[in-house]
Amino acid sequence: MDDPILHYALHCKGCGARMLLPVAMIGWLFAHPDAQPNHSHAIAAVCRFCKSVHTYFLERDSPGHAPGNAAIFADPIHETMDGPMLGCGKEGCQALVPLFAQWTPGSTKEERKADVETWRWVHLQCPAGHPIAKPDWELS
Numbered sequence: 670m671d672d673p674i675l676h677y678a679l680h681c682k683g684c685g686a687r688m689l690l691p692v693a694m695i696g697w698l699f700a701h702p703d704a705q706p707n708h709s710h711a712i713a714a715v716c717r718f719c720k721s722v723h724t725y726f727l728e729r730d731s732p733g734h735a736p737g738n739a740a741i742f743a744d745p746i747h748e749t750m751d752g753p754m755l756g757c758g759k760e761g762c763q764a765l766v767p768l769f770a771q772w773t774p775g776s777t778k779e780e781r782k783a784d785v786e787t788w789r790w791v792h793l794q795c796p797a798g799h800p801i802a803k804p805d806w807e808l809s
């Protein structure tokens with residue numbers, strides 16, 4: 670078994686299930702100063718259970734930060750995909766939100782593609798609150 674690593678523990682806004690996302694993977698994204706022009710730390714995460722894609726704010730002082738979301742050490746039990754940066758659809762808004770999803774280790778590309786088809790995008794927003802539509806994006 671691998672050593673426990675630091676994860677963000679988020680609770681799905683749709684069904685309440687806990688999601689564990691590796692902090693190091695997310696921190697690397699935000700190490701780029703241009704990653705989110707408004708300096709928010711918002712990510713899009715897909716729930717493995719209800720398949721809804723929601724926006725999560727990682728800073729504790731963010732108005733969108735949910736109490737109960739914290740960073741904890743845990744064994745890495747799922748394979749985490751760091752997906753594309755999703756662009757906001759609103760004209761003039763430069764926000765980019767990185768998409769994260771988690772797979773069962775060893776699942777095939779076909780299984781993952783089929784899973785992507787079941788995701789529900791209706792709740793996804795950029796940090797400024799604009800809706801982000803399902804992206805034109807192919808799992809590579």
Ligand SMILES: [Zn+2]
Nearest residue numbers: 681684716719
């Ligand atoms: Zn859920």
Ligand SMILES: [Zn+2]
Nearest residue numbers: 757762795799
């Ligand atoms: Zn926006």
